[in-house]
Amino acid sequence: MKVQFNFRSAVIEIICMLYVLLFVYAATSKLLDFQHFKIELGQSPLLSAFAEWIAVLVPAAEYITCLLLIIPRFRLTGLFLAYGLMVMFTVYIFIILNYTSFVPCSCGGVLEKLDWKSHMIFNLVFVCLAVLGILLHVRRNKMNGHQIKRVKIIRAFSAVTVCGICIVSILFIISENIIHYHNKLTRRFPQTPIQQEAVADLKLNSFYIAGVDDSHVYLGNTTAPLLVTTLNTRLFKTDEKMIDLARKDLPFRAVKISVQSPYFFVTDGTIPVVFRGRIQEWKAKLVFIGGEYFTTALALDSLTVAVVTNNSKTGDNVLGTITVGKNGKTILNPLILQKQVDGVFDTDGHLLYSKAMDKVVFLYYYRNQFTIADKSLKITDKGTTIDTITKAQLNIVRDKKHHQRKFSSPPLFVNKNCSLYRNLLFVNSAIPGRYEDDRIWKEASIIDVYNLNDKSYLMSFCIYNLEGKKMKSFTVLDDKIYVLVGTKIIRYKIGMKITSKYITKDK
Template sequence: MKLTVKTKNVILDIICLLYVLLFVYAAVSKLLDFENFEVQLGKSPLLSAFASWVSWLVPVIELLIVLLLIIPKFQSAGLFAAFSLMTMFTAYIFIVLHYSSFVPCSCGGVLEKMSWNSHLIFNMAFLLFGALAIVIKNTPTNTNRSFKKRFLTVKQITISMIGSVAIVVILFLSSEDIMHHENPFIRRYPQHPVVFSNAMDLKFNSYYFAGYRNNRIHLGNYTNPLHIVSMDTALRNQQNAKISFDPKKIPFKIVTISIRDSNFFLMDGSVPTVFRGSTSDWKITKELKGIPYFTLAVPLDSTTISFRSNNAKKSANVLGVFSANPTPKITYKRDLLQQQIDGIFDTDGTLLYSEQLNKMVYLYYYRNEFIIADKNGTLDSRGHTIDTIKQAKLKVSYLKNGTQAEMSSPPFVVNAHATICQKLLFVHSKVKGKYENHKLWEKSFIIDVYDLTKNAYLLSFPIYKTGDTELNSLFVSSTHLYAIIGNDLVVYELKTILTKEMKIN
């Protein structure tokens, strides 16, 4: 049945009115709650890197399209603009659902109540309305010209769709590359990458993570260094062990225990000494003799230790590798740590090791940099955390005729704690990024996750505080994240978005 000209005009007016109502409502909603809209775009898996200007551009374009639609002379251009913008919105949702690394929360007034799939259907309906309106608007009443004109209109619609989709795809690919490798300090918070599992009161704040073995977390205790506590992921089946060791007259000061495979290591860099034993009976069986004084040490295998000492010029920090087999050998890697101020405080940080990658990682406390080196200490690459603190913010004073360095003011901490699981680096950051929620920062600790194989930022998530206490340390297994917060041991279960990223191809 052929529609009369009057009927076509009524359909055209209704579609234009629907678009006007939609875009006016959408633009006004965004502008009235602009800060939230900008934050939501900052969390977007497609537009994070461009949130600052896209957040203004979108409502402005929506209002301009409304003006075009209500002015008869420009109605045709307005319909094409509306159709193109709706195509972009639809392509955006499709990519989020099928190609994004995570699906964010939906936002935007009444549309916030829709699921992403419902939103996709809603947009597709408006796409059909737009295409119909364009065809009606651009089809002449003269039947001799109607076929050619209709073919040209369909061609224009097709080009508009392809161009709009291409723009969204280009924005997506560009944003992903910027976010992963040139991040402008915008964090991504996917929906629940970790979920709270359990917690227990340790009674004391002197515990630390000694290691993980046979699906059990092991805790050491600074005030009772020979005592080891272990428990399963549910924090049940607690077991206590005491290391069998006679220290004799060794002047221990700060003893730490570290578990690597079936071995445990008892270490104190102030002596300096490293002892090794088996976790099967917790008995010391060997001393790794010949290691130099150290301030940090991490076992790489049964006979190799990576360490940090103050053996560089003017007692500056230097990284090295100690091997006890077949004869003691010390190798200093003086090119790894890069001095900015004094070489002591400005190079302070966390020393870690990934068994799966066979890589050492050193993360600076006071600047946005980490170092990746192989098991021999040879530099692999230098990476950066997403904050913008390139230069350590420290004030150092020299006492006793310049022979003793002291911090003369509290330092600005960038990366407070860190841990590695397989190829992922988990960093407790103390620097607030763009579009950050102030309340979230007040009630939680923010953890940023990096892929060491790609030298890329992945995502962030909060660990909620258990009181007015500090996060003491972190540990991550292939299934759970553990945190010691004050006296509390807290466990979070890792969800698929994280566990799939851990796998080494």
């Protein structure tokens, strides 16, 4: 009996020391690079919303467990706590592998080389060791006259197991709800949601994307306002045309080309005029002249153009639609653009249209808000991005001599660029998140993806700088992103993590 007793004691000591080594190493490595550990938790698809306090709680629990395992009097409590922690870590990995939208990178430290499945097996081994240690400890106490009823042990195992599973599962459910619907600038970056497929040098940095369709990319040029350059999907130049306008005698100052295949539009809000033609000919007829001046124009279909114009009485920005042709009319809705500071600069933004949803979307430059309306400009919904800036932070002064309003300091951009395809809104944010490395913002542009069906945040990804230059603009079509960076145009393929969220059919 004496030999058996010594053997049990030795096994218990070995199990306890293995746990002490594991937890001391794990907790210390977390604290030595605490900021990186918080960033990893912030990028977790499971615990993003609770990264701040979990980053402190986990190392503390690991140190406390080690202390209990070292002190003989509290060793059984320490083994149960170690068992509970390993159960929670194992459930965490199980949920990541089976129920989350993406699988993050593996943990650092001694387990850095293990993938998630190997890590789960490692955890299960330590779960079994904890069970063995508890059973041997109870058996040894029984032989020393300190009997613990089997029912109590079973109840303890059941309670710890159920609590461990429930804690992680509840945190997952709550975190998912917070991240997708009540997010306060915590981004998630799944692995490789986009991949570069092609790049071409345009030789000039004055191009802008006028439109895309299934087989072509159409580029306008700010230095040659009526020149259209056509690329195929492999980004090879296939055509270059000068648009032939029906009226060339007008005082053009702000010509913009917009392609909605098979039509293209030429607009200039300083006159104001709208020309329309077919891309097969690149000849444009005058379909609208006069009426409200506008600063932004977006073709919704062959007959309707959405514009941002000014209220004739107050001077505030107003969203409107122009129906072109013989029976043309203009509809204005002053309720869509909400004034906060001056009604002009504070209501600047991006005008977008989804053919699949048949909705107009206006996303503000300087605040985290967007408005959704139908083509008759009836507001159907409103939403916010994950950025926390709800009011435009602008410093505006009046230049009395020139009768102008100007920025007295550079404005704080919130939403720099964006694109809308089907029900997904892609936003190039200008505001860093809570758990993000500063180097990312120096080396890349961050794109946040939102589902307009339920106004939820989905995920984020990076478009990295090219030759030290940041992305200038981008547009999305199905599983492709076309990006302008300096003099280059790049095509990326979008992965299933994003495209699986598209609604299926155009209306």
